[in-house]
Amino acid sequence: MKKITLNTSTCILLCLFFVHTLFAQLPEGSHLLVSDITAQISSTSAYKILKFDHNGENGEIFTDQQLAWPQDIVIAQIPNEGFRVLVSNLSSGRITKYDLEGNYVGNFATGIGGPTRMRIKDNILYVLQWFNQSVPEYVLRFALDGTPLSNFTNTGIRLSIGMDWDANDNFYVSSYGQPPFNGNPAIPAQVYKYNSMGVYEGIFISELSLSGPTNIWFDTSGNGDLLVIDYNDNSIKRFNNNGLLIGTIVSGLSTPEGVAFLSNGNFLVGNGLTGLIKMYDNDGNFIENFIDSTASSQANLINPNAFYIMPSTLSISEVNSREETFITPTVGHQFKFNPEIIKPSDKIYIYNTIGKLIETIVLDNNLEWTPSTYSSGVYFVHMISNNKKEVQKIVIKN
Numbered sequence: 317m318k319k320i321t322l323n324t325s326t327c328i329l330l331c332l333f334f335v336h337t338l339f340a341q342l343p344e345g346s347h348l349l350v351s352d353i354t355a356q357i358s359s360t361s362a363y364k365i366l367k368f369d370h371n372g373e374n375g376e377i378f379t380d381q382q383l384a385w386p387q388d389i390v391i392a393q394i395p396n397e398g399f400r401v402l403v404s405n406l407s408s409g410r411i412t413k414y415d416l417e418g419n420y421v422g423n424f425a426t427g428i429g430g431p432t433r434m435r436i437k438d439n440i441l442y443v444l445q446w447f448n449q450s451v452p453e454y455v456l457r458f459a460l461d462g463t464p465l466s467n468f469t470n471t472g473i474r475l476s477i478g479m480d481w482d483a484n485d486n487f488y489v490s491s492y493g494q495p496p497f498n499g500n501p502a503i504p505a506q507v508y509k510y511n512s513m514g515v516y517e518g519i520f521i522s523e524l525s526l527s528g529p530t531n532i533w534f535d536t537s538g539n540g541d542l543l544v545i546d547y548n549d550n551s552i553k554r555f556n557n558n559g560l561l562i563g564t565i566v567s568g569l570s571t572p573e574g575v576a577f578l579s580n581g582n583f584l585v586g587n588g589l590t591g592l593i594k595m596y597d598n599d600g601n602f603i604e605n606f607i608d609s610t611a612s613s614q615a616n617l618i619n620p621n622a623f624y625i626m627p628s629t630l631s632i633s634e635v636n637s638r639e640e641t642f643i644t645p646t647v648g649h650q651f652k653f654n655p656e657i658i659k660p661s662d663k664i665y666i667y668n669t670i671g672k673l674i675e676t677i678v679l680d681n682n683l684e685w686t687p688s689t690y691s692s693g694v695y696f697v698h699m700i701s702n703n704k705k706e707v708q709k710i711v712i713k714n
Contacts, residue, residue, distance in 0.1 A: 342372075342578065343628065344370055345370065346626060346628050347367050347626045347628075348367070348369075348606075348625055349366070349401070349623055349626055350375075350574075350593070350620050350622075350623045351387070351388075351622045351623070352364050352365075352617055352621075353619050355385075356619075358618075362380050362383075363380065363385065363386055365378040365379050365380070365383070365389065365401075365403065365418070367626075372607045372611055373611050374611075375611055375612075375615025378414075379418035381414075381418075381419070381420035382412045383403065383405060383412070384408035384410070385405060385407040386405055386406075386621075386622070387404045387432040387433065387621065387622060388403070388431075388432060388433045388434045390402050390434050390435070390624060391624065391626060392460050393460065393694075393709075394462075400414065400415065400421065400424070401624075401626075402441070404443065405431065406430045406446055409430060409431065410424075410425065410426045411423065411425045411428065411434070411443070416626075423462075424441075424458070425458055428443060428456065429448025429450075430445055430446030430447050431443050431445060432445070432446050432477045433476075433477060435480075436460075436668075437481070437691070437693065438691060438693035439460060440459065440465065441457065441460060442457055443457075444456075444476040444477060446474075446475055447474060451472070452471065452472025453473055453474050454467035454468070454469050454471070455468040455469040455473070455476070455479070455487075456468070469489070469516065470510075470515050470516055474491060475491045475492040475493060475494060476489050476490065476492075477529075477530050477531075478507075478530050478531045480533045480534050482534050483536070483540055486509060486511055486512060486517070487511070488507055488508065488509055488532060489507070489508050490508075490529040490532045490544065491503060491505060491506055491507075491529070492505060492529060492530060493505025493526075504523040505526045505528050505548075506520075506523050506526065507519075507526070507542070520542075521559045521561075522559075525553070525555070526549070528547040528549065529545065529547070530573045531544075531545045531575045535554075535598065537581055537598055541554050541555060542559075545572050545573060545585065546572075547571055550570060550571065550572065551566055551567045551572075552564070552569070552585065552596075552600060553565070554600075565599060569587055569594075572585050572586060573621045574586035574620055575623075578595075578625075578673075579676075582596065582598070583595070583596055586622070589618065591612035591619070592607060592612060593605070593606050594606065627696075627698075627707075642657040643658075643708055643710060646708075646709070646710050646711065647710070647711040647713060648712075649687070649688070650685075651684070651687070652683060652685075653679060653685070654683075655683055657701065658683055658701060660680065660681055662679070662700065663676070663701075664676070664697065665677070666695055666696070667695065667698060674690075687714070690714060691712075691714070692711075692712055692713050692714050693711070694709060694710075694711055695710055695711075696710075697709075
């Protein structure tokens with residue numbers, strides 16, 4: 317056998333290549349769905365949702381059907397239908413439905429006052445409204461069959477475009493804000509706080525610290541800080557749990573909007589009219605352009621404003637064809653992994669219904685798991701054993 321000797325510089329290059337590859341990819345087989353809103357500023361462009369592979373390459377049109385200023389993308393399991401891609405459309409007031417191949421299959425909901433962001437929590441779809449002429453812009457709720465439920469918030473938030481929950485289940489909403497317009501008073505660019513029941517508790521971040529907030533999310537790996545994309549300031553800012561500015565972690569962006577989270581703690585953010593999607597670590601350190609100028613140009617991506625990581629396992633055929641159950645029961649508050657399928661050394665990942673990694677489980681020899689800190693709701697358990705990947709849906713009831 318020939319012996320290969322590597323010098324120090326070669327080793328460093330190989331290590332850098334490995335790290336770059338590790339950071340650069342989404343989970344193998346997954347795709348990134350990206351909404352492009354260029355049509356809002358160009359009469360020669362059409363609204364579209366693009367699909368890129370897990371390397372950020374090979375972009376293609378996922379759908380360009382029935383879109384009207386698309387704002388957000390989620391995947392939901394619709395009763396009697398299976399998995400559907402939902403897209404909120406600000407201009408038409410509709411949430412449209414698509415199969416996993418991008419074919420339009422109908423409306424999920426209509427008559428919304430400019431729907432922007434959507435989130436699925438505890439098997440309920442939460443929807444923000446941009447502007448409603450007839451009623452306050454409450455945060456709306458829908459069952460996953462499209463049935464309207466009661467409003468979640470007790471007040472309206474005009475120009476609302478970002479939401480998240482903290483560790484105590486308090487709810488936060490960002491309002492993009494605008495100066496006085498056509499005789500109407502100014503709308504401040506702020507983040508508002510509600511309790512877990514949707515009751516208004518006050519301003520969490522004032523307009524003194526923000527000029528145009530869009531996406532917001534809580535950092536679950538540290539002290540529970542809130543991160544805010546400031547569209548007008550071309551930055552991402554970090555605030556503590558009292559709403560006080562800690563600092564700007566990313567600057568020099570170009571009208572940023574849209575965020576998606578990777579399992580290693582990195583996140584993606586859209587970089588406006590450059591057509592780029594940038595990757596950063598949790599501290600705001602730039603890693604790379606996940607969708608670079610070449611991939612963006614080939615797919616004609618110009619103005620990304622929302623994206624969603626579509627796991628490879630979110631396939632109706634894959635889920636329905638599984639013959640073995642590796643975690644039982646499917647509904648409960650204590651679970652046991654099948655010892656004939658799972659070993660303590662196997663990798664177990666827990667995702668919520670919007671595809672965000674919640675936890676990586678380290679199993680004991682009893683292969684038991686008690687998610688006592690979880691909110692009740694639907695979760696997806698991903699298992700990797702001997703390079704075999706499986707997914708199973710469970711319902712946690714705490």
